[in-house]
Amino acid sequence: MGRKFDLPNSSAVKSILITGGAGFVGSALALQFKQAYPDCHIIAFDNLKRRGSELNLPRLREAGIEFVHGDIRTKEDFAVLPAVEAVIEASAEPSVLAGLTSAPDYLINTNLGGTVNCLNYARQHDAAFVFLSTSRIYPINQIDRIQLEEAETRFEVSAEQPFGGISPKGLAEEFPLEGYRSLYGATKLCSEYLIQEYHHFYNMRTVINRCGVLTGPWQMGKVDQGVIVLWVARHFWQQQLGYFGFGGTGKQVRDILHVDDLFDLVNYQLQNLAQVNGKTLNVGGGYDISVSLQELTAICQRVTGNVVPIVSQAENRQADIALYLTDNTRVTELTGWSPKRSVEQIVTDVYHWLRENETQLKPILG
Template sequence: MRVFITGVCGFVGSSLAESLMATFSGMEIVGIDNLCRSGSELNRSRLNALSVEVRHGDIRCRSDIETIPAAEWVIDCAALPSVLAGTDGHGSARQLVEHNLIGTLNLLDYCRQHNSGLILLSTSRVYSIRDLCSLPLIAEDGAFRLQSEELQIPHVGPEGLTEQFSTTPPISLYGATKRASEIMAEEFSEAFGFPLRIDRCGVIGGAGQFARPDQGIFSFWVHSFAVRRPLKYIGFGGTGHQVRDVLHPRDLSRLIAAQIKAGDDKSKPRLMHVSGGLTSARSLKQITQWCESRFSSHAIDVDCTPRQFDVPWLVLDSGLAKRAWGWEPTISTENILSEIADHATDNPDWLMTTSG
């Protein structure tokens, strides 16, 4: 079987390529990456050693995709994945749309042409920032949590948001490109009949991630802590109580392997959450406490000014994935943090190499 992975040199793309090569005998993986993410070039030799064919190319460019041989499945891991992309001076809004949406359209054409299945990695940032900021929260043990007596909110349960939570704008430019990609993928799959799975992920984290404050926050925090780089709690009263869940890419890979094996099983959901869920969720303050026990204390600055697009609590309920696929994450947050900390200790210059 041949699988085509876009963004194959990225954190998630390279992890999936490695896991899928180990899972399927006779697997052939061809990947494309334009190496625009600092650090992505570091994964090239590792992938070549695994016999993954890595092509330097860009999904915005149709002719780069036209030369890829027919694959049974496409896994789309190429994107500018930051919620600040297009607004923070690193590239324009138009470039963001070209990478994240026009790139997806080119892949949809490829899938239509070859009848390839598509696995689209989407994000929890498709959800309404206004509605997320209106959730009734209380602070407890250094973290925001939902007020349990207030759980009459549409599409929020004790385990987090369900897939029906509001996607009403504002959702950020990044969120908009991913939501638009989801919709276009659903329409192409419906119109042309190729298989589609949309895996809407919360934070994904682990060793080897190219961390920045606006993307890969668990990894960024641990790496910064390890080498005593300045850190600050932004917004939310400067408490660091804001919470996200986290998933290891190997857990994502187990699900994707099952999705590939199931082919076009129409009894399975097309779109669902794939996340670490409530048990994995931690606040910045709690990650700090973990880092203090692993390293030693490190002063955290405070900037109470709210930052655009920030949300206080974003936890995805992945109950649908459990019911449909029998899938649950197996790698704990503590193991994810330990893995990142080991990597940080072995690679003290990591943030400088990969933060561009």
């Protein structure tokens, strides 16, 4: 696995509830925890709304993970759950476009109301609470103020900036929060504020991870969420792609994080709760594991052996940004964690997953 810190094969946490447990991130964490700690009772709680999540149910069952079909929007669904020692809140409506092209009710009720139900359940059982937030809590209007330079294949952050919280390493936790960020980002930021209140007034043990682009095998990628898997899949099945916005050159940049690297961190956090209690941390691939669409295309061509047609549209799309990079300085200094899996490895892992599961994945991703 190449973990930075190997922990003894006995968990301080004997039971974990993972919300969104049949989704991409939730199921990946559940399976990794069960592999690392076979005696840990893990419950995957999910409403199975996202297409493709049903494919994870046999994987969870075979690993000995309990699946409970429920919805975090419905507090009564928590009543059937036993007490656990830790909650990993990995459920969300993760689309940046959600609520912009349709009614916002499901988004708000899931990402905000659902978090309240999860917090109350955790408080009832005195469980630790690990919240997977998002880099999208940082405002679009502030990100648009970042001074960029245009290099041959990507945009870069300039050394001189008009405000704090941004450097060539990326966005730090001190980045300005005033402005608009998408309804998805707003609901996650509101949830962060509530978690901080529960931490302070109810003495709950909490940690907030502001995750950048998470990816890896078993992600059902779409244009607005899961773009790395989408890009590899389109190359695998030789289908058209597009560079949209920012001149249509594909120079927009994201740092990306393999879900296994996220597991390494969450595992460490649950083993060292006192160290991370009450903290809010940026968590992403960082500059070293970042990629532009143009660079991603070249890697996909190399890994898959396929070249696909790419259309170009110069006009920007709603809620899109030219660059996001995670400054991991705080989380690395606090825990010693840093991501290990490169962009090339991530693309290769996704490619092999597509090859091995082509029949069942093509109706969803093809």
